[in-house]
């Protein structure tokens with residue numbers, strides 16, 4: 001029997017985890033959200049309001065920086081795919097996304113050298129715009145808090161899926177990524193009601209995504225696809241993060257927890273958002289990802305979808321490359337071809353042409 005389709009995104013109150021009398025209710029709600037929806041909000045998440053507000057307040061000034069300053073930290077200068085990219089520089093589903101973004105990650109040194117797998121070069125330092133030291137401290141504090149929230153959340157997810165709390169920690173990377181995103185308002189003379197902010201997609205770059213909708217509640221845009229094929233609004237709820245499953249997590253749970261398709265429509269108001277992509281260990285292999293918890297998930301009566309619906313649609317599984325890191329590098333090279341040509345010339349042609 002097919003599962004009922006959702007019309008609302010569940011809210012999971014993380015403060016319920018601290019109390020024995022509410023803990024099992026929390027785990028039941030979480031299990032439903034994980035297996036039937038794939039999208040949820042977390043409230044009472046413990047990330048200090050000041051850390052969030054400082055980041056939200058930094059966004060308008062950041063995106064108003066001169067073109068020259070943005071160019072000085074352009075993503076195309078970075079072998080680690082970190083930095084600024086302008087409106088229209090990314091496509092989703094063959095259409096231009098109407099958004100600009102700064103991509104940052106956990107601050108790390110570059111440790112790659114010839115002889116190591118190429119994907120190790122994804123690890124490396126951020127590009128910080130000169131003259132804005134407060135941006136660096138604000139983003140670093142936010143990444144620290146979200147890293148901790150992500151780890152705490154994973155333990156609850158494991159328990160909700162009848163696994164020991166630490167089960168998912170060994171899959172984590174040393175590098176988590178974060179994007180500061182600006183969707184400009186539609187120009188007043190644009191005849192369209194909305195345009196593609198980012199087209200329909202599943203999050204391919206991480207384990208779990210924690211999204212801060214950084215504009216006031218009247219600014220709409222984010223939508224998620226339910227099982228009946230309808231787009232459901234994900235309104236801004238102050239004090240929450242929107243949390244969704246990334247494709248690697250779907251693979252490791254053998255499809256019991258699905259990465260859900262979502263999109264952003266841009267409209268009459270500009271919109272800001274900050275997705276934090278919890279990173280997956282680059283050396284995770286397909287056999288480890290599929291095999292580690294296979295017995296557990298095939299014994300658990302979790303998915304009520306048909307076999308067909310249960311199939312995992314993952315570039316990582318379908319592709320030629322055995323590690324998560326290499327399949328990530330391929331995705332990055334394909335979406336940022338200038339970086340690919342400059343820094344990964346030895347695999348560029350292969351990565352671009354291997355979709356047959």
Ligand SMILES: O=C(O)CCC(=O)C(=O)O
Nearest residue numbers: 181198203222264273275
């Ligand atoms: O801006 C948003 O609300 C969502 C962005 C998103 O889905 C993404 O960057 O993967």
Ligand SMILES: [Fe+2]
Nearest residue numbers: 201202203262
């Ligand atoms: Fe996304």
